[in-house]
Amino acid sequence: MFSFEVLHEDKNTGARVGRITTSHGIIDTPVFMPVGTQGTVKTMTPEELGEIGVQAVLANTYHLSLRPGYPIIEAAGGLHRFMHWDRPILTDSGGYQIFSMAKLRQVSEDGVEFQSHFDGSRRFFTPGDIVRMQEILGADIMMVLDECTSYPCSYEDARKSMKLTSLWAEKSKAVYKNNGQALFGIVQGNFYPDLREESSRALVELDFPGYALGGVSVGEDRSMRQKVVDETVPFLPEGKPRYLMGVGDPEDIVGTVERGIDMFDCVLPTRNARSGCIFTRNGRMSIRNSKYRDQFIPLDEKCDCYTCRNYTRAYLHHLFRCREILGLRLNTWHNLHFINSLMKEMRESILQDRFAEYKQDFLRCYKEPGSSLAFEHAGEKSLSSNG
Amino acid sequence: MFSFEVLHEDKNTGARVGRITTSHGIIDTPVFMPVGTQGTVKTMTPEELGEIGVQAVLANTYHLSLRPGYPIIEAAGGLHRFMHWDRPILTDSGGYQIFSMAKLRQVSEDGVEFQSHFDGSRRFFTPGDIVRMQEILGADIMMVLDECTSYPCSYEDARKSMKLTSLWAEKSKAVYKNNGQALFGIVQGNFYPDLREESSRALVELDFPGYALGGVSVGEDRSMRQKVVDETVPFLPEGKPRYLMGVGDPEDIVGTVERGIDMFDCVLPTRNARSGCIFTRNGRMSIRNSKYRDQFIPLDEKCDCYTCRNYTRAYLHHLFRCREILGLRLNTWHNLHFINSLMKEMRESILQDRFAEYKQDFLRCYKEPGSSLAFEHAGEKSLSSNG
Numbered sequence: 001m002f003s004f005e006v007l008h009e010d011k012n013t014g015a016r017v018g019r020i021t022t023s024h025g026i027i028d029t030p031v032f033m034p035v036g037t038q039g040t041v042k043t044m045t046p047e048e049l050g051e052i053g054v055q056a057v058l059a060n061t062y063h064l065s066l067r068p069g070y071p072i073i074e075a076a077g078g079l080h081r082f083m084h085w086d087r088p089i090l091t092d093s094g095g096y097q098i099f100s101m102a103k104l105r106q107v108s109e110d111g112v113e114f115q116s117h118f119d120g121s122r123r124f125f126t127p128g129d130i131v132r133m134q135e136i137l138g139a140d141i142m143m144v145l146d147e148c149t150s151y152p153c154s155y156e157d158a159r160k161s162m163k164l165t166s167l168w169a170e171k172s173k174a175v176y177k178n179n180g181q182a183l184f185g186i187v188q189g190n191f192y193p194d195l196r197e198e199s200s201r202a203l204v205e206l207d208f209p210g211y212a213l214g215g216v217s218v219g220e221d222r223s224m225r226q227k228v229v230d231e232t233v234p235f236l237p238e239g240k241p242r243y244l245m246g247v248g249d250p251e252d253i254v255g256t257v258e259r260g261i262d263m264f265d266c267v268l269p270t271r272n273a274r275s276g277c278i279f280t281r282n283g284r285m286s287i288r289n290s291k292y293r294d295q296f297i298p299l300d301e302k303c304d305c306y307t308c309r310n311y312t313r314a315y316l317h318h319l320f321r322c323r324e325i326l327g328l329r330l331n332t333w334h335n336l337h338f339i340n341s342l343m344k345e346m347r348e349s350i351l352q353d354r355f356a357e358y359k360q361d362f363l364r365c366y367k368e369p370g371s372s373l374a375f376e377h378a379g380e381k382s383l384s385s386n387g
Numbered sequence: 388m389f390s391f392e393v394l395h396e397d398k399n400t401g402a403r404v405g406r407i408t409t410s411h412g413i414i415d416t417p418v419f420m421p422v423g424t425q426g427t428v429k430t431m432t433p434e435e436l437g438e439i440g441v442q443a444v445l446a447n448t449y450h451l452s453l454r455p456g457y458p459i460i461e462a463a464g465g466l467h468r469f470m471h472w473d474r475p476i477l478t479d480s481g482g483y484q485i486f487s488m489a490k491l492r493q494v495s496e497d498g499v500e501f502q503s504h505f506d507g508s509r510r511f512f513t514p515g516d517i518v519r520m521q522e523i524l525g526a527d528i529m530m531v532l533d534e535c536t537s538y539p540c541s542y543e544d545a546r547k548s549m550k551l552t553s554l555w556a557e558k559s560k561a562v563y564k565n566n567g568q569a570l571f572g573i574v575q576g577n578f579y580p581d582l583r584e585e586s587s588r589a590l591v592e593l594d595f596p597g598y599a600l601g602g603v604s605v606g607e608d609r610s611m612r613q614k615v616v617d618e619t620v621p622f623l624p625e626g627k628p629r630y631l632m633g634v635g636d637p638e639d640i641v642g643t644v645e646r647g648i649d650m651f652d653c654v655l656p657t658r659n660a661r662s663g664c665i666f667t668r669n670g671r672m673s674i675r676n677s678k679y680r681d682q683f684i685p686l687d688e689k690c691d692c693y694t695c696r697n698y699t700r701a702y703l704h705h706l707f708r709c710r711e712i713l714g715l716r717l718n719t720w721h722n723l724h725f726i727n728s729l730m731k732e733m734r735e736s737i738l739q740d741r742f743a744e745y746k747q748d749f750l751r752c753y754k755e756p757g758s759s760l761a762f763e764h765a766g767e768k769s770l771s772s773n774g
Contacts (some may be wrong), residue, residue, distance in 0.1 A: 038709045043716075296463055321454065
C-alpha cells in the first residue's frame with residue numbers, strides 16, 4: 001500500500017501540497033524527515049517525535065546492515081517494532097554512505113564491494129541485495145542503490161557514474177516485489193543539466209513510485225542546488241513525489257519547495273542542535289555564546305515547543321557549557337519543531353496560494369540585517385554546512 | 388516550612404516510614420534522591436522524573452557556585468525555576484567535592500580556600516558562605532560545609548577533621564535564617580565509633596532539622612558501612628530525618644533502611660545506566676554483553692517503566708553499541724524507576740510490619756546464585772562501585 005496524490009498546486013510558484021499514503025500512515029508533503037541513521041533519531045524518543053508532529057523518519061540500510069545486521073531486525077519483527085516507531089520509515093540505500101564512509105571500494109555493474117568502517121570486514125552488495133534488505137527492514141519507502149559523485153567532478157566521470165546508477169536502478173526494479181513498500185529511483189548526473197535530464201528519463205522509463213534527486217549537498221552553493229532542481233523537475237512526472245536528498249537548511253527548503261520539491265531529509269537540524277546551533281525565526285543562534293548566560297527568555301519567543309515553553313536561554317547555555325545530555329535533547333527538540341512548523345506553515349500557505357508571500361516573509365525575518373541573531377550567523381561558518 | 392513526621396516504625400527492625408514536608412511538596416521516606424549535580428539529573432527531563440515518581444533531587448553547591456555561578460541562578464528566580472523542577476531540592480554543601488575535585492586546598496577554622504577545577508581561579512568559602520549560597524539557590528534542604536576524610540584514615544586525622552566539621556556546623560547554624568529552608572548537620576568521624584558518637588552529640592546539641600551521615604562510600608566495604616550506621620543512629624533523635632549520603636546500591640539501601648536510614652542519594656543508578664549497567668530484580672546486567680543482541684524481551688519482565696514497556700534488550704544493546712544518546716536515556720529511566728520502586732515497596736512493607744521478609748525476598752532474588760544475571764555480576768567489577 002503506497003500512493004501519492006497532489007492536493008493543490010500553488011498558483012504562482014511550483015510549490016505543491018500532497019499526501020503520501022503508506023501502510024504505516026499518511027505523510028503530508030512538503031515534508032521534512034528527521035534522520036535516524038542507526039534506528040534512532042539522535043536524543044529523541046518516538047513519542048517526542050510524535051508530539052512535534054513528525055510523520056516519517058529516515059534510517060540507513062548501510063548502517064543497519066552492518067550493525068546490528070538485518071537478520072536481527074528481521075527477528076525483531078522489522079525496523080518499526082525494533083525502534084518502537086509505528087509511523088512511516090524511509091530507508092536510504094546506503095549508496096551515499098558506502099561512497100563516503102566505507103573503505104577500499106570496488107564498483108562494478110554487479111554492485112559494490114567495500115570494507116565495513118566498523119570492523120574492516122569485506123562486504124559485497126548488489127543492487128538487488130539492497131532492495132531485499134530494505135524489504136526485510138520493512139521500510140515504507142526504499143531507495144535504490146546509487147553511486148554519488150562529489151563536486152567538482154569531470155563530465156566523463158559524472159556520465160559514467162550516472163549510467164551505472166541507471167543500470168543499478170534497472171536491476172533494483174527487476175527484483176522489487178511491490179508488496180506495499182515503495183521503491184524510489186535516484187536521479188544523478190552531478191551538476192550537468194544534460195546528464196540530469198538523461199538520468200531522469202531513464203528512471204521515469206522504469207516507472208518508480210517516486211523519484212529522488214541525489215548527489216546534492218556535496219559542497220556546491222545554494223544557487224547550484226536550486227539550478228539542479230530546476231533542471232530536473234521538468235523531467236519527472238507530476239503525479240509522483242519528488243525527494244531532494246540530504247537537504248535541510250531552512251533557506252534551501254523554502255527555495256526548493258518553491259521549485260516543486262515534496263520531500264526532504266537532513267542531519268542538519270539534529271546535528272546542529274547537538275553543537276549548540278539553534279534555528280529561530282530570526283536566523284540561527286549559537287547557544288554557546290556567553291551573551292546568553294543571563295537571558296531568561298526562551299530560544300524563540302514565538303515558539304511553542306517543549307523547550308521554549310519550559311526553559312530559558314540561560315539554562316540551555318549552562319547545559320551546553322556543562323556538556324549535559326539534557327541540553328542536546330532540548331536543542332534537538334526545538335530544531336525539529338522549528339523545521340516541522342516551517343513545513344506546516346508552507347503547506348498552509350500553498351493551499352491558500354500565497355506561498356511566494358510566505359517565503360518572502362520567512363526569508364526577510366530569517367536573514368534580517370537588523371537582527372542581532374543574523375549578525376551572529378557570520379561567525380558560525382563551521383556550523384553552516386548545508387549537508 | 389519544613390517538618391518531618393515518623394508515620395510508622397517496623398515492629399521487627401529499625402526501619403521506619405516517614406514524611407518530610409517542604410514548601411515544594413512532600414517527600415515520603417525512605418527516599419532515594421537522584422543526583423542532578425549541575426542542575427539536571429543527567430539525560431532526564433523533570434517531567435520524566437515526575438512520571439517515575441521521584442519526589443526530590445539533589446544539586447551541588449560547589450558545582451553550581453562555580454558554573455553558572457549563584458548570581459545567575461538568583462537572577463533566574465532560584466534553582467527550581469532555573470532547572471524547571473517544582474518539587475523539593477536538596478543541595479549538597481560541596482564539602483565532598485571540594486575535598487575530592489578542587490586543587491590546592493587550604494583548610495582553616497574560617498573555611499576552605501581552593502582552586503576551581505573548571506578555571507583554576509582561587510576561591511574561599513566560609514561555612515556561612517555555603518549556607519547563604521544554598522539560601523539563594525532556594526534549596527528545600529541545605530547541608531552544612533563539612534570535611535570528608537578518606538579511608539583508611541588515622542584516628543588523629545579523623546578526630547581533628549571531625550572537630551573542624553563540628554565547628555563549621557556551629558558557624559553554619561549561627562548564620563542560618565530558618566526561613567522555610569532546612570539545614571542538616573553532617574556526622575563525620577571516619578570509621579571510629581567514639582568519633583561518630585562525639586560528632587553526633589555535638590551536632591544534636593546544635594539542634595538541626597535533620598542529620599546526615601557523611602564520609603561513607605569512600606572505599607570501605609558494605610559491612611563497615613552498616614556498622615557506621617549502627618554506631619551513629621542511636622545518638623540521633625528519633626523525630627529527625629537521617630540521611631546516608633552517597634549511598635545508592637540496592638543492597639546497601641535495603642541493609643541500611645533496616646537500620647533506620649530515611650534518605651539516600653547517589654550517582655550510582657544514573658552513572659551505571661550510562662555505562663550500560665542495569666538494575667533488575669535478578670541482579671545487575673550489563674547491556675553491552677553480546678548475548679543480549681537477539682533477546683527480544685524487556686530488561687526486566689516484571690518492570691513497568693517506559694523503557695521496559697516499549698523496548699527490547701536487543702534494541703538497547705544496539706543503542707549502547709552505537710553510543711546513541713537514546714540508549715543512555717532509556718537505561719537511566721529504567722534504573723531510576725527500579726530504585727524508586729524499591730523505595731516504594733520498602734515503605735509498603737514497613738507499614739505492614741513485614742520489612743524483614745521483604746528484605747529477605749529482595750536479596751534472595753537479587754543475588755540468586757541460579758540466576759544467569761547474578762553470574763554476570765562477577766565480571767563487572769569496574770562497574771560495581773558503591774559510591
